Amino acid sequence: DAGVTQSPTHLIKTRGQQVTLRCSPKSGHDTVSWYQQALGQGPQFIFQYYEEEERQRGNFPDRFSGHQFPNYSSELNVNALLLGDSALYLCASSLAGVNEQFFGPGTRLTVL
């Protein structure tokens, strides 16, 4: 049973660029949440997708956007990258109506 997968593993970008991160949920899960984890901090909720719609959003600017596809996989897009966007980006999947969330290995984004 494949767990949550994310790609790429690492990414280096420069300020002002745009980036797209990808996530495939655990088999059987239909809900995907994205989190940002700065070094030495706990993850912070960015948004959650269910039935291809953004269902809830955290305190992140509009530069952060996402998408969910019919097969439940998801993308996180960040525009106009800032140095402060450097972090580990985590995807978590769950089943609608069940609160247990399972995380992928993350994508480490470095903005220079």
Added chain:
Amino acid sequence: QKEVEQDPGPLSVPEGAIVSLNCTYSNSAFQYFMWYRQYSRKGPELLMYTYSSGNKEDGRFTAQVDKSSKYISLFIRDSQPSDSATYLCAMSAFGSSNTGKLIFGQGTTLQVKP
């Protein structure tokens, strides 16, 4: 004030010790409480998941929730060097207006010395 407070440590214990990790929170709407283990540069791994108050045991791990005190704990018995990691508490107020957004503590770094 953060919604969830967790002492970042680091916490260093000898192998075989009982470890106690704790979090406090301010939002009385939290109903679901989780503990995750995160190894360096890896994603968090779900260890324990509890609803409302009470205790839950799984092998060497015991999770306790005291909603009246807004305080949760994770106990690790017979700690092993492989338990060395960062432990994150997380909680949510799951319901019709909240889809299960997790609020995390800062994480406590644990080192178990052989």
